[in-house]
Amino acid sequence: MSDATTSAVTTGRDAGAPPPRVLSIAGTDPTGGAGIQADLKSIAANGGYGMAVVTALVAQNTQGVRSIHVPPTAFLVEQLDAVSDDVEIDAVKIGMLFDEHIVAAVSAWLAAVRPPLVVLDPVMIAASGDSLVSGEAVAAIRALLAEVDLVTPNVPELAALVEAPPASGWDELLEQARRLATDHGVLVVAKGGHLEGPAARDALVAPDGEIVEFTSDRVDTRNSHGTGCSLSSAIATLRVRTGSWPAAVGEAKRWLTAALRDSDSLAVGRGSGPVSHFVGLWDAAGSLGPLGAHVDRVIPGSSAEPASSDGDRNTPGAAEVERAWWASIEPIRTATDELAFVRYLGDGTLDREAFVRYLAQDALYLREYARALAAASLLAPTPEEQAFWAASANGAIAAETELHAGRVGHESLFSAEPFDTTSAYVDHLLAFAARGDYLGLVAAILPCFWMYDDIGRRLAARRRPDHPFGDWLATYDDPAFAASTRSAIEIVTRHAAAVDGEERERMRRAFEVSARHELRFFAAPLQVPSD
Numbered sequence: 001m002s003d004a005t006t007s008a009v010t011t012g013r014d015a016g017a018p019p020p021r022v023l024s025i026a027g028t029d030p031t032g033g034a035g036i037q038a039d040l041k042s043i044a045a046n047g048g049y050g051m052a053v054v055t056a057l058v059a060q061n062t063q064g065v066r067s068i069h070v071p072p073t074a075f076l077v078e079q080l081d082a083v084s085d086d087v088e089i090d091a092v093k094i095g096m097l098f099d100e101h102i103v104a105a106v107s108a109w110l111a112a113v114r115p116p117l118v119v120l121d122p123v124m125i126a127a128s129g130d131s132l133v134s135g136e137a138v139a140a141i142r143a144l145l146a147e148v149d150l151v152t153p154n155v156p157e158l159a160a161l162v163e164a165p166p167a168s169g170w171d172e173l174l175e176q177a178r179r180l181a182t183d184h185g186v187l188v189v190a191k192g193g194h195l196e197g198p199a200a201r202d203a204l205v206a207p208d209g210e211i212v213e214f215t216s217d218r219v220d221t222r223n224s225h226g227t228g229c230s231l232s233s234a235i236a237t238l239r240v241r242t243g244s245w246p247a248a249v250g251e252a253k254r255w256l257t258a259a260l261r262d263s264d265s266l267a268v269g270r271g272s273g274p275v276s277h278f279v280g281l282w283d284a285a286g287s288l289g290p291l292g293a294h295v296d297r298v299i300p301g302s303s304a305e306p307a308s309s310d311g312d313r314n315t316p317g318a319a320e321v322e323r324a325w326w327a328s329i330e331p332i333r334t335a336t337d338e339l340a341f342v343r344y345l346g347d348g349t350l351d352r353e354a355f356v357r358y359l360a361q362d363a364l365y366l367r368e369y370a371r372a373l374a375a376a377s378l379l380a381p382t383p384e385e386q387a388f389w390a391a392s393a394n395g396a397i398a399a400e401t402e403l404h405a406g407r408v409g410h411e412s413l414f415s416a417e418p419f420d421t422t423s424a425y426v427d428h429l430l431a432f433a434a435r436g437d438y439l440g441l442v443a444a445i446l447p448c449f450w451m452y453d454d455i456g457r458r459l460a461a462r463r464r465p466d467h468p469f470g471d472w473l474a475t476y477d478d479p480a481f482a483a484s485t486r487s488a489i490e491i492v493t494r495h496a497a498a499v500d501g502e503e504r505e506r507m508r509r510a511f512e513v514s515a516r517h518e519l520r521f522f523a524a525p526l527q528v529p530s531d
């Protein structure tokens with residue numbers, strides 16, 4: 001990403017700084033799944049302090065919109081001023097703006113207050129198909145783009161903004177997003193939730209045409225009410241916390257996918273229900289456990305005696321482990337993204353010799369990584385895990401090495417000496433294997449799946465017809481590898497959630513050390529190897 005899209009501050013907010021103060025300017029949903037109610041939950045779930053200014057009161061539920069009441073514009077302005085006269089605002093998320101008068105009032109307030117970050121979700125139509133804006137609002141929202149940093153249209157909203165028919169496929173969606181970003185000098189998160197297919201893809205598109213893609217499995221649920229509201233307010237909050245737009249979008253999507261997966265558990269409404277905003281947090285806080293556990297003094301044998309132990313209350317679910325571990329390596333991931341090797345590989349300016357050095361080290365690494373995977377298969381406690389790691393070992397040694405050999409030539413590939421970084425990484429993995437430590441081993445194995453899949457998808461998105469490493473980048477965009485990565489994450493985080501806190505932290509450290517090895521591995525081809 002260019003300087004315009006990534007700030008220098010990439011490692012989160014300063015210790016001791018307050019949580020991001022994020023203002024939502026949006027309409028309401030009395031069932032709590034969309035609009036301001038969703039925004040406040042999303043901001044809180046992602047570590048921010050939420051504030052809310054209401055633009056419209058919407059009588060709606062999970063099945064549809066019944067009526068809309070728009071308070072006088074002067075009252076909207078009073079609400080906005082009441083917040084900004086008193087509170088320092090770190091980011092603003094704008095949602096439903098019913099008509100051009102509302103848009104004008106918000107626009108004037110933005111010009112006067114100049115909040116540091118503004119995310120616009122150009123809400124037009126609810127999931128139920130009901131319109132949430134008047135006919136004139138669309139042109140006014142288009143004009144508002146000049147005053148925001150990032151806009152998050154879904155398929156029909158993007159089409160309305162670029163005055164084209166709704167995109168029917170991914171490439172058309174990207175093309176429309178590129179046009180919107182360039183014409184209005186705004187970052188665009190094009191959301192592919194309304195497209196067909198097994199994956200739910202979004203893309204962050206910059207005005208200079210640079211694209212970063214984010215892909216998750218499509219969750220099989222009808223509970224998509226408020227996903228756009230929740231995503232945009234999460235992005236606003238996480239942008240303050242991470243200092244980086246790609247990191248904010250990636251984290252927000254990861255969180256939203258987990259919230260979608262858990263949405264059926266809420267059982268709210270008979271239509272398209274809300275997502276589970278606090279998935280993971282409720283598990284971590286033991287909020288779903290028996291009540292009455294927090295008492296100052298317990299008389300043994302009395303009815304006030306807690307039904308579960310403190311240990312139970314502090315046990316996270318797998319989704320929370322997934323989020324916490326991924327967040328814990330955010331500085332390592334950002335540093336990897338910023339490596340010259342990764343940037344040059346992406347934009348095609350990487351020196352050919354450095355590329356070959358990388359392939360040779362990768363081939364050496366994969367041979368040993370396959371041994372680590374085979375050891376995981378040997379130690380696995382269930383036939384499913386045994387089969388999964390065995391298949392992954394096969395994939396690593398056969399497919400990937402074949403791929404490398406096809407590019408460099410078998411001889412030059414295996415005559416290379418391992419760099420110290422390669423040996424250190426392999427030793428870290430094989431030490432767990434040698435000790436028969438299954439949990440440490442699979443935790444250490446995970447970053448190679450997870451970080452490679454994450455970086456790879458974003459690199460693959462930068463492919464263009466004349467890209468010198470285009471065919472190589474294409475191999476990163478492999479849905480089968482994405483599916484294996486998901487399985488690996490689920491196996492490891494399920495185990496981590498099931499063990500006690502000390503063991504979980506030991507696993508997380510093994511995971512983090514491997515993430516550091518990944519960083520060094522990507523850095524090595526452009527550094528002079530040590531003797």
Ligand SMILES: Nc1ncnc2c1ncn2[C@@H]1O[C@H](COP(=O)(O)OP(=O)(O)O)[C@@H](O)[C@H]1O
Binds near residue numbers: 218220
């Ligand atoms: N079934 C699904 N599984 C996973 N992610 C989804 C699903 N549906 C939507 N999303 C994600 O939710 C977010 C909102 O997407 P979308 O439905 O396109 O927008 P909106 O809610 O504004 O109509 C995007 O990140 C999209 O990829």
Ligand SMILES: Cc1ncc(COP(=O)(O)OP(=O)(O)O)c(N)n1
Binds near residue numbers: 125
């Ligand atoms: C008050 C209000 N604002 C926005 C929406 C639309 O929400 P969105 O997140 O785009 O999700 P869908 O429900 O349309 O999928 C809304 N319904 N109400």
